[in-house]
Amino acid sequence: MNIRFLQTFVWVARLGSFRLTAEKLSTTQAAVSSRISVLENELGVQLFQRDSRGVSLTREGHKVLGYAEQMLATQQRLLQSLGQTDSFAGRLRIGVMDTVIHSWLSDLISAISRDYPQVEVELTADTALNLNEQLLKGHLDLIFQTDLVRADGVRNVQLASYPLSWVVAKGSPLDRSYASLSDLSQERLLTFSRLSRPHQDMLNFLHQQGVATPKVSCINSVAAIIKLVADGFGIGALPPVLVSRELHSQALVALPMEAPPGFAVFASWRVGAGLELNEAVVNLCQSVVADYQRSVSHDHFVLPGN
Template sequence: MNMRFLLTFVWVARLGSFRLTAEKLSSTQAAISSRISVLESELGVQLFQRDSRGVSLTREGHNVLGYAEEMLATQQRLLQSLGKADTYSGRLRIGVMDTVIHSWLSELINALSQDYPLVEVELTADTALNLSEQLLKGQLDLIFQTDLLRADGVRNVQLASYPLSWVVAKGAALDRPYDGLEDLCQERLLTFSRLSRPHQDVLNYLHQQGISTPRISCINSVAAIIKLVADGFGIGVLPPVLVSRELQSAAMIALPIKPAPGFAVYVSWRAGAGLELNEAVVNLARSVVAEYQRTASPGHFVLPDAPG
């Protein structure tokens, strides 16, 4: 039995679409359909129901899926026994939010190129909401973002937390004493894109403090926020780790006012037979993040508590 055809069957079952499976496997829709037809003829059963909404497993298809995943897992264990399981190759599609790009993404890409030189990395930068949608559609293999993604076949691990600070340009008009949070919120606040987890958390925090109409400008680019803060356009609601050089050089300062709570970053990925590279990259990311934390200023980048 052709293992590639079994892998194709598993991906059609996961994604519910021949088109999305073709994109995932760098193939054509006609080739995917042909593989499934051959597999159905070989097994003597219909694996999928096809209609205008896509494809869904038949009763026989559900039965075959368990065996197919078991056979792919057995193949992986065989490769492990031969010392070939870590020879990963192919394309890995990673989705990242802007905060990750401006902190430890470069270190992860360097580690990937060293540990898995045959893997071609394709990066997509977007909001957490869009990244989650693309993962579920099979357009991405794993994503780094701010929300737990609850879906069949998807796993999540919290990698780190990013505390926030109120950051201003040193010597700018906004670099002045403030009587408290309400006084500070009379000025323009610059933070992450609207409806993002950090934006919503900042709004909720300010509302809890009795500030219902803060002057918030939402910007979907960390680089743009940092530039605007440096130019004195507003007060940045930022993780200080993203402006560590500016803080160390005193080009920016963190105001001594209690900040809004920070936000967590998770890695979310599809797990299962044939997806061992995803698991390997998750473990690599955890090592990279741990090393990054050791180089960050105390309290600027926080690892999750170890399970007790």
């Protein structure tokens, strides 16, 4: 029985789509359909039901899936025993939030290219809410964002925390002393996309400090927030690590005022037979993040347990 065909079967079962499986395996829908047909003929059973919503496993397909995953796991253990753990190849679909793009993502991509040269990385940048949804639907293999993803077949690990500061343009009308958070909240406050973890945490923080109706503008681009803060449009609640150059040059300054709590960034990835690359890249990512932390101010980028 062809291992590649079993891998195709497992991916169709996970993604519920011939098209998405073809994209994941860098092949065509016709090839995916052909492989499934060959398996069905070999086994003498129908593996999938097909309708307008996609494909789903038949009762026999569910039985075959367990054995197929075991066979793929056995193949991986065999490769490991032969010292071929560096034989990863194919497409890895990674989803990232904007904060990661502006900190250590390029270091991670360089490390993947170095350690796994046969792996093609496909990147999707989006909000945490959308990334979580795409991971659960099987459109992404691995995501970096601010929330734990609680679902069967998904694993999470915290990578780091990003403390926040109130940041303003140096010498602008907003660069002044503030008597209280209520005073500061009379100005326009810039934060991340609506309903994101930083946005919700900011609202909760201000509410706990007695600020009921702050002037908050939500922006889904870190670069846009930094630009607007630099132009004096508002006060940004930003991780200092993302504006270290601007702070060093004093184009921006951090206000000596208690800021909202920082946020954690998690890696969340799909687990199972044939998905060992996800785990390998997460391990690589932890090393990359540790190296990045050594290159910045430690109070601006905090590793778990520190």
